[in-house]
Amino acid sequence: MQLFEIFRKYLQEKVELTDAQLDLIRSTSKERKIAKREFYLREGEISGHNTFVVKGLLRLYRIDEDGNEHIMRFAPENWWISDRESYNTGEPSKFIIDALEKSEVLIWTKEDSEFVYGEIPAFRAFGEGLFVESFIAYHNRIYNSISSTAEEKYKNFVKTYPDIFNRVPLHMVASYLGVTRETLSRVRRHFTLK
């Protein structure tokens, strides 16, 4: 199936659009393939696109002064990914996006996104709804980070990303959760034994 056909299926479950509207959304999109380990956004570049993952797996992360990677999000199929701060402010990103698996994405420039939002109010409302959902997810993640044990963090991770555990190395999950690899191994053993 072509990339846009997969996206169309995703979209039609979320918002009602006419064929003409879908054609406009399609005509402003671009397809892009990303090889495994290829950078999609480098530190210092501007995150100027809305990016929908059709196939594969991307991640958004940042490297601290000591060279440690800290993973902010994973984006498997049907997820969107960008550095929202850079996208909104137009400032260079402090984050990096790369592909953990060979991936295929659909992208819209900020300019085209704004144009399509202007033409299709229902699509704008959909985009705004996605943003609110991301905000609420962050809110919950902060609550978990200050209130939860490593066990609960692990459970929440599995709920958010049901199949990511089998697709990425353990140290990346530990990085996302902000716990050590040793703690995560202990927690997983605990759950496996139950």
Added chain:
Amino acid sequence: MQLFEIFRKYLQEKVELTDAQLDLIRSTSKERKIAKREFYLREGEISGHNTFVVKGLLRLYRIDEDGNEHIMRFAPENWWISDRESYNTGEPSKFIIDALEKSEVLIWTKEDSEFVYGEIPAFRAFGEGLFVESFIAYHNRIYNSISSTAEEKYKNFVKTYPDIFNRVPLHMVASYLGVTRETLSRVRRHFTLK
């Protein structure tokens, strides 16, 4: 100075509005006083207002199954506060808002906010900008929570809320940071000695 006059000053630094527009914003606002320790939003209620703190100090928090409080945000003067998830979904809130000091707030119902946004596009853009700023602040807080030491978390807290340390008990700052009181005491001594 009347509450709305203080708000008007705040607003005029952020967005250009005509007198007629300011009158509309004023006419849809309501003033409310909140006593120290009074609940402004109880768990299970719907967070149906936009609330601007003119005087005093509020907090948004949640109580876990073991009865521990976890503070999500403080809202001193010139901050906004609501449970955004409940506000957007219309579902009962899992969070609580109360006053840590005697406070005075300006409030707009969701309905009135939408009406005013419809009438004044610049005010809508301002509101959306605030939401994006909150999102970016959450993004950075998550990055800090997974990447930072207790020392760095403390420094970030002081940057975000320069004077809150003198206004709330230590255990509330520890709750916000997701560290123990003992760790926070150690960190503070460290900074005081430097």
